[in-house]
Amino acid sequence: MTKPETPTLDRVAGPSDLRQMTDRELRDVAHELRAEVIDAVSQTGGHLGSSLGVVELSVAIHAAFDTPRDKLIWDVGHQCYPHKILTGRRDRMHTLRQGGGLSGFTKRAESEYDPFGAAHSSTSISAALGFTIGRDMGEPTGDAIAVIGDGSISAGMAYEALNNAGAEGRRMFVILNDNEMSIAPPVGAMSSYLSSLSDLSRKGPFGGLVAVAEGMEQLAPKPVREGARRAREMITGLESRGTFFEELGFDYIGPIDGHDIGQLLSVLRSARARSTGPVVIHCCTVKGKGYAPAEGSADKYHGVSKFDVGTGVQSKAKANAPSYTGVFGDALTEAAARDPRIVAVTAAMPGGTGVDRMAKRFPARVFDVGIAEQHGVTFAAGMAASGLKPFCAIYSTFLQRGYDQVVHDVALQGLPVRFAIDRAGLVGADGATHAGAFDIGYLGALPGMVVMAAADEAELVHMVETAAAHDIGPIAFRYPRGNGTGAALPERGTVLEIGRGRMIREGTGDVALLSLGTHLGECEAAATLLDAEGISTTIADARFAKPLDMDLITKLAEAHGALVTVEQGARGGFGAMVLQEMAAHGLLDHGCRVRTLCLPDRFIDQAAPAQMYRDAGVDAEGIVSTVLTALQQDRKIIDLRAMRGQGD
Numbered sequence: 001m002t003k004p005e006t007p008t009l010d011r012v013a014g015p016s017d018l019r020q021m022t023d024r025e026l027r028d029v030a031h032e033l034r035a036e037v038i039d040a041v042s043q044t045g046g047h048l049g050s051s052l053g054v055v056e057l058s059v060a061i062h063a064a065f066d067t068p069r070d071k072l073i074w075d076v077g078h079q080c081y082p083h084k085i086l087t088g089r090r091d092r093m094h095t096l097r098q099g100g101g102l103s104g105f106t107k108r109a110e111s112e113y114d115p116f117g118a119a120h121s122s123t124s125i126s127a128a129l130g131f132t133i134g135r136d137m138g139e140p141t142g143d144a145i146a147v148i149g150d151g152s153i154s155a156g157m158a159y160e161a162l163n164n165a166g167a168e169g170r171r172m173f174v175i176l177n178d179n180e181m182s183i184a185p186p187v188g189a190m191s192s193y194l195s196s197l198s199d200l201s202r203k204g205p206f207g208g209l210v211a212v213a214e215g216m217e218q219l220a221p222k223p224v225r226e227g228a229r230r231a232r233e234m235i236t237g238l239e240s241r242g243t244f245f246e247e248l249g250f251d252y253i254g255p256i257d258g259h260d261i262g263q264l265l266s267v268l269r270s271a272r273a274r275s276t277g278p279v280v281i282h283c284c285t286v287k288g289k290g291y292a293p294a295e296g297s298a299d300k301y302h303g304v305s306k307f308d309v310g311t312g313v314q315s316k317a318k319a320n321a322p323s324y325t326g327v328f329g330d331a332l333t334e335a336a337a338r339d340p341r342i343v344a345v346t347a348a349m350p351g352g353t354g355v356d357r358m359a360k361r362f363p364a365r366v367f368d369v370g371i372a373e374q375h376g377v378t379f380a381a382g383m384a385a386s387g388l389k390p391f392c393a394i395y396s397t398f399l400q401r402g403y404d405q406v407v408h409d410v411a412l413q414g415l416p417v418r419f420a421i422d423r424a425g426l427v428g429a430d431g432a433t434h435a436g437a438f439d440i441g442y443l444g445a446l447p448g449m450v451v452m453a454a455a456d457e458a459e460l461v462h463m464v465e466t467a468a469a470h471d472i473g474p475i476a477f478r479y480p481r482g483n484g485t486g487a488a489l490p491e492r493g494t495v496l497e498i499g500r501g502r503m504i505r506e507g508t509g510d511v512a513l514l515s516l517g518t519h520l521g522e523c524e525a526a527a528t529l530l531d532a533e534g535i536s537t538t539i540a541d542a543r544f545a546k547p548l549d550m551d552l553i554t555k556l557a558e559a560h561g562a563l564v565t566v567e568q569g570a571r572g573g574f575g576a577m578v579l580q581e582m583a584a585h586g587l588l589d590h591g592c593r594v595r596t597l598c599l600p601d602r603f604i605d606q607a608a609p610a611q612m613y614r615d616a617g618v619d620a621e622g623i624v625s626t627v628l629t630a631l632q633q634d635r636k637i638i639d640l641r642a643m644r645g646q647g648d
């Protein structure tokens with residue numbers, strides 16, 4: 001496909017150039033910008049649908065406001081590609097979501113036009129209010145503009161911010177980007193409410209203009225507004241109630257057509273010129289706008305791999321094994337078929353977590369609560385307290401949003417909620433914001449919590465079965481993003497003995513590797529490399545980070561010169577807990593040299609997962625180096641990549 005012609009966009013080095021342009025030229029910029037986004041993402045993959053939905057909005061905001069002095073904060077930030085192209089990063093879009101390249105989300109370190117990082121949803125209004133306080137206290141900052149989607153405004157944190165901002169009454173702008181989509185179709189009463197508000201047809205053929213007029217009235221001085229309201233009540237005989245947002249103290253403008261750049265420019269310029277307090281500007285947009293394959297798809301091309309622009313066909317790498325997500329979804333569905341008390345909870349990610357597979361067979365037993373992890377966890381706790389068997393399926397990184405609920409509502413009450421933790425470990429293109437790095441530590445610290453990690457997809461099936469059977473307290477099992485190892489899947493999982501690990505390979509006593517999770521494969525590769533060095537390696541799969549199999553650990557410690565733990569998680573996780581228990585059991589007193597291999601104490605930016613683990617030193621080569629150091633071998637660190645026949 002030839003690159004699109006972009007003569008007007010080519011004149012935009014930054015937003016200040018937009019402010020020199022006529023509205024006609026801005027319309028041309030938007031048209032060309034859309035083609036640029038499609039072309040760029042077709043070569044990198046990424047979040048296409050939401051970016052296409054905010055092309056006009058991105059141009060209009062940067063044209064109407066004085067960015068970067070005015071702070072534009074994108075909620076989630078997955079829709080920021082037009083923004084990145086307009087703010088001097090067009091020439092780096094080909095590096096999007098790749099090692100050393102542009103982040104797929106907004107990021108402070110990347111640009112002055114990214115005043116606040118994102119990726120986890122529903123944070124933008126809080127951050128915008130923070131900037132507003134800074135402005136009012138004399139910090140060198142202008143207006144704050146939060147752009148938040150209809151899905152993201154369903155999260156509790158957004159209400160906390162609206163509640164506070166409405167009461168503060170300070171001038172700030174919340175642009176509600178309402179495309180009537182989350183990742184999946186939207187759920188919840190707020191979504192229905194917004195649809196009722198955004199039903200432009202409700203206002204007749206000139207709905208958009210009526211909305212703008214009503215919105216402009218909102219910005220009139222209070223006496224004028226009161227007069228208009230009373231006049232309308234006299235005409236209609238009905239008391240005109242404000243919108244939800246107005247009831248909270250915001251002015252409300254809209255709904256307006258988020259693709260009509262003329263309307264957008266008029267409303268934004270007017271709001272900027274006249275607002276004295278917080279304003280919600282409700283924009284109706286289309287996710288995937290302007291690209292037929294996206295507009296026509298169920299998920300509006302929310303997240304795509306590279307694709308052919310002409311056909312929209314995505315190039316998916318051929319998988320040699322099923323995805324962990326799919327294995328979980330199928331195993332859960334089979335368990336649910338055997339036990340009517342099994343229910344599932346997802347926070348706006350039925351497809352991402354695989355519970356959509358159960359929903360196909362048992363729609364009444366799968367609950368999508370929207371982007372509401374806090375509520376989802378306690379909702380599951382209530383289900384467990386009622387006698388049901390809830391599987392709360394939430395990515396590791398997003399479960400962080402509901403951690404107090406895990407502590408306070410689940411663990412403290414010992415309720416048997418099952419946590420299916422997908423995207424455990426490093427996830428790749430989504431980078432540091434989505435790393436599932438901390439769940440071992442943050443769950444392992446909780447009394448009564450059982451924490452498992454699957455070494456492969458067969459183990460995952462066993463862990464689903466074990467979780468279904470475990471009805472005496474909370475239990476969690478973690479597994480990575482991506483596909484399995486090709487392990488044979490059991491017809492039905494076996495219920496594992498809680499706190500019992502398994503031996504994988506018996507060595508003769510030089511070193512033992514105690515693995516948790518799917519890095520078992522790296523341990524086996526390391527053992528092969530060590531064999532070549534005459535070092536005999538025992539390998540055990542811990543299966544449980546909590547409770548630990550102290551019989552196994554004792555046996556390994558007493559029979560080996562060195563013991564190395566390996567995990568796909570941050571410091572303070574599995575290795576730390578093993579060390580703590582070994583110390584408590586006096587196992588550090590017998591000369592066994594113990595090392596813990598985990599992620600380093602820093603955030604790890606996006607790249608291919610294998611590269612990220614290599615950069616983190618948590619791969620076969622890292623294991624071998626750790627073993628050699630532990631054994632105090634003074635031989636040079638072998639050129640392992642050469643030995644493994646790998647390039648750089």
Ligand SMILES: Cc1ncc(C[n+]2csc(CCOP(=O)(O)OP(=O)(O)O)c2C)c(N)n1
Pocket residue numbers: 050053076078079119120121148149150151152153179181182183287347348349371373398401
């Ligand atoms: C706390 C949190 N939970 C879940 C997600 C995953 N997620 C990313 S985008 C998205 C949907 C956002 O919908 P909306 O705000 O309407 O934006 P749109 O994609 O429609 O532009 C979800 C659920 C997230 N980023 N953060």
Ligand SMILES: CC(=O)[C@@H](O)[C@H](O)COP(=O)(O)O
Pocket residue numbers: 047076078119183303352423427430481
């Ligand atoms: C923007 C966001 O948070 C989600 O779209 C996330 O990127 C999904 O991750 P997976 O691609 O691993 O399902």
Ligand SMILES: [Mg+2]
Pocket residue numbers: 149150151152177178179180181182
């Ligand atoms: Mg949306």
